[in-house]
Amino acid sequence: MEEVEYLPIGTLIKDMGRIGVITRVIQSGALDTESSIINWRINYEIIYADGSITIIGFHALNRLVISGMVQIL
Numbered sequence: 001m002e003e004v005e006y007l008p009i010g011t012l013i014k015d016m017g018r019i020g021v022i023t024r025v026i027q028s029g030a031l032d033t034e035s036s037i038i039n040w041r042i043n044y045e046i047i048y049a050d051g052s053i054t055i056i057g058f059h060a061l062n063r064l065v066i067s068g069m070v071q072i073l
Contacts, residue, residue, distance in 0.1 A: 004065055004072065007044060012073040015064075019073075020048040026055070
């Protein structure tokens with residue numbers, strides 16, 4: 001499986017047999033300082049068909065897609 005660059009709201013996923021949809025993309029940013037050490041990353045809010053909700057980071061989701069544990073539908 002190859003890496004994903006960005007997943008928009010409405011993207012369907014299959015996560016270990018559960019169907020979910022990306023309902024919110026929490027955008028990245030950085031502290032506005034001369035030497036910004038903390039960088040925020042993109043996070044996805046996913047709601048599953050059973051009503052459960054999770055928030056997962058961009059890089060973590062990428063690793064799951066590459067490993068085949070999560071599929072983009």
